Amino acid sequence: MEESVRLEDVTVSYGTDEPVIEKVSFVLQPGSKVGIIGPNGAGKSTLMKAIVGLLTLDQGRVEVLGGSIDQNRKSVAYVPQKEDIDWDFPVSVYDVVMMGRYVHLGWIKRPREQDHQIVTEALKEVGMLEYQNRQVGKLSGGQRQRVFLARALAQRAEVMLLDEPFAGVDQTTEEVIYNLLDQISQEGKTVIVVHHDLKKVEEYFDNLILVNKEIIAYGPTQSTFTPNYLKKTFSQQSTTAQNDLVVMT
Secondary structure (H helix, E strand, O other): OOOOOOEEEOOOOOOOOOOOOEEEEEEEOOOOOEEOOOOOOOOOHHHHHHOOOOOOOEEEEEEOOOEEOOOHHHHHEOOOHHHHHHOOOOOOOHHHHHHHHHHHHHOOOOOOOOHHHHHOOOOOOOOOOOHOOEEEHOOOOOHOOOOOOHHHHOOOEEEEEEEEEOOOOOHHHHHHHHHHHHHHHOOOOOEEEOOOHHHHHHHOOOEEEEEOOOEEEEEEEEOOOHHHHHHOOOOOHHHHHHHHHHHHH
């Protein structure tokens, strides 16, 4: 079967002596819904940024869709954490979603009729078409997350990475996002999500990556979401997280 993402011995340290992630290796297949879970500071966001080529690797190799990220950037969509976005930037909802089409437009970057249709469809899918002319910073947290999901949908990517997409959103938005991600994976595309709510893991993901600077386990959820692997992953986590593990196990 064709691989969608392959990491081999990836280490990232941000130029310090202590690696944030170290010798990370795994392979993901098309059509997977993959959850990345681990404690704060475990390297989850670093792992996502390494996959999409936003970081310099100390060592190792990343392949996406059989090639480098530079070769296949059009086919990879990334939604960062809310904290990494400048919400004061004066841009409309429609313009944010149109950014998902830029990788397909070349140097001139003049959207075609087809691009406008794709953007409109993406906004409809996330229930945000009526807000298309609103400045994105004036939206609620859940609405903002829907807009950036629409941008990823408009890109028509084969691999979609989302960093904490369910954090701080209302129940309706969470259901919208989950249903769309489920639909995307059923179309044979790969969905990779950094996630923190252990109670939803078995419902949301068919595969997991458990990380705490190194890979603790990865593979089908039924074989990786176990008390043993969870304790290894969260062994340095806070009392609150430990209590969550007690509930889960």
